[in-house]
Amino acid sequence: DAGITQSPRHKVTETGTPVTLRCHQTENHRYMYWYRQDPGHGLRLIHYSYGVKDTDKGEVSDGYSVSRSKTEDFLLTLESATSSQTSVYFCAISDPGLKRNTEAFFGQGTRLTVV
Amino acid sequence: TQLLEQSPQFLSIQEGENLTVYCNSSSVFSSLQWYRQEPGEGPVLLVTVVTGGEVKKLKRLTFQFGDARKDSSLHITAAQPGDTGLYLCAGWTGTASKLTFGTGTRLQVTL
Numbered sequence: 001d002a003g004i005t006q007s008p009r010h011k012v013t014e015t016g017t018p019v020t021l022r023c024h025q026t027e028n029h030r031y032m033y034w035y036r037q038d039p040g041h042g043l044r045l046i047h048y049s050y051g052v053k054d055t056d057k058g059e060v061s062d063g064y065s066v067s068r069s070k071t072e073d074f075l076l077t078l079e080s081a082t083s084s085q086t087s088v089y090f091c092a093i094s095d096p097g098l099k100r101n102t103e104a105f106f107g108q109g110t111r112l113t114v115v
Numbered sequence: 116t117q118l119l120e121q122s123p124q125f126l127s128i129q130e131g132e133n134l135t136v137y138c139n140s141s142s143v144f145s146s147l148q149w150y151r152q153e154p155g156e157g158p159v160l161l162v163t164v165v166t167g168g169e170v171k172k173l174k175r176l177t178f179q180f181g182d183a184r185k186d187s188s189l190h191i192t193a194a195q196p197g198d199t200g201l202y203l204c205a206g207w208t209g210t211a212s213k214l215t216f217g218t219g220t221r222l223q224v225t226l
Contacts, residue, residue, distance in 0.1 A: 031212065040124065042203050043158070043216035050212055058213070090157050096212060103148075104205075104214050106157025 003027050006091050006107040013114055019078040021110050023091030025071075032074040033092040033104070034058075034066060036085075043090065049074055081114045088112070118142050119204055119217035127223040128194055136189045136202055136220045144206030147180055147187045148214075152201040194224045 003026030013019050023032060031050055035043040035058075045058030047066040055066050063085060065077045078085055089110045096102035119140045128134055138147065146165045150158035162171050164180035164187060171178045175198075177190040187204055204217040 033214065035216070040218060042119075042121070042219035043205075045213065045215065048213060059215075092157070092214070094214070096207070102207065103160045103163070104158075106159075108155070108157055 004091060004093055004105060004107040006089075006110050008110060009108065010111045011113070013081050013112070015082060015114055016080050019081050019112065021076045021089055021091075021112070023074045023076070023107060025074075025093050027093060027095075027105070028071060029093040029095040029105075030071075031094045031096060032068065033094075034064075034074065034076045035090045035092065036060065036087040037090060037109070038087050046076065046089075078112075081112075083114050086112060086114045118208075118215050119206060121202075121204060121217040121220050123220060124218065125221050125223075127225070130195055130224055130226050131193050132224075134191050134194060134222070136191075136222075138187045138189075138204030138217050140185050140206065142206075142208070143184050144208060145184075146207050147184075148205045148207075149178055149187070149189055150203045150205060150216075152203060158201075158203055191222075194222075196224050196226060198222060199224050 005024045007022045033048040034046040037043050044060045046064050049055045049068040067075045091107040092104045094102050094104045122137045148163045149161045152158040162178045167182045167184045169180045175192045179188045202220045
């Protein structure tokens with residue numbers, strides 16, 4: 001299994017509070033991704049990073065920010081959590097280069113509930 | 116609006132039946148992948164198709180990439196309970212830097 005650790009695995013928080021989820025990898029992969037998973041939507045990309053301090057938005061980035069100060073860590077922050085951000089969050093890593101058959105490896109997910 | 120739409124969304128079949136899952140888009144992808152996800156776990160890669168018209172077989176699973184590289188299908192022959200799970204197609208865009216997932220197909224195979 002790829003070395004990806006997400007923390008925490010479960011969290012319940014109140015509306016309006018800030019929340020930070022952490023993704024840590026030991027594979028030295030260049031790319032890291034944050035997705036959220038909701039029924040009927042598959043996985044939707046929130047933000048991704050293509051290197052230290054290099055990040056870009058995905059399709060559902062509103063209300064989220066990210067930071068990557070080291071290759072191995074990618075943080076996802078909900079500045080002021082809302083109930084619509086209740087979801088399961090997955091971190092993924094890859095090292096695509098120019099290869100078209102690159103595999104993405106996933107963490108085990110963080111279940112976040114905003115009450 | 117998601118780039119990749121999968122159908123059907125849910126599928127419940129009995130052991131031994133055949134099924135096909137479709138993944139469609141109006142966009143062209145450099146490659147398409149199929150992942151399978153089990154409860155409480157992250158998705159795991161099953162296959163990557165790269166060339167338009169390509170067909171790949173993995174035991175009882177057959178994957179096809181459309182000629183125009185906008186769609187793909189997954190066919191399972193003689194489904195087994197172990198095939199139960201969430202099947203996700205995904206496409207690489209942006210010079211293979213961004214992986215976009217489909218809406219998912221949840222498959223339940225019963226005895």
